[in-house]
Amino acid sequence: DGEPAYMVLSQADHGLLSKIFSEYGEERFAQQIASAIIEHRALKMIRTARELTAVIESVYRKAGQASAGSHVATQTFQSLRIYVNQEFVHLETLLTSTAPACLLGGGRVVIITFHSLEDRLVKNCLKDHDFWRPVTKKPIEPRPSEVRFNPRSRSAKLRCALYEPQS
DSSP states (O other): OOOOHHHHHHHOOHHHHHHHHHHHHOOTTHHHHHHHHHHHHHHSOOOSHHHHHHHHHHHHHHTTOOOSSSOTTHHHHHHHHHHHHTHHHHHHHIIIIIHHHHOOTTOEEEEEEOSHHHHHHHHHHHHHOTTEEESSSSOBOOOHHHHHHOGGGGGOEEEEEEEOOOO
16 A cells, blocks of 8 residues: 555655665665665666566666575565565554554564564563563574475574553
């Protein structure tokens, strides 16, 4: 229901773009990517993932950087997705309002996260609210055998908490 990513790319100023890329994607070249997007859109609006990827790759080429693991555009795309979908707002609402309203005492919430920002938010919500009691101290992570079978699981962390409503 939100604004499409291409509209954010075509309308956001440099400050907002670099904030999105640095805060939600932990992108080290957030400022440079924001500048490159603004330069590019002066000529042509970015409407496709391929066009955005080309802009991001050009920033990494200028910086003499290559991808060490995942594609150089991964963090930027992640940050746009999180921003457009308001994923952190929805996740926090789930943990502070929705899940407590749906669970009886002793009910459990189980959350799988796939990147550090998401996991930090879940960890802090479970810690900061008296009605959650974590089931495990540390998150459960995939075993090496699972990662070999399912490489996408490599960054997954599972957290579980018991709901204990206040009397």
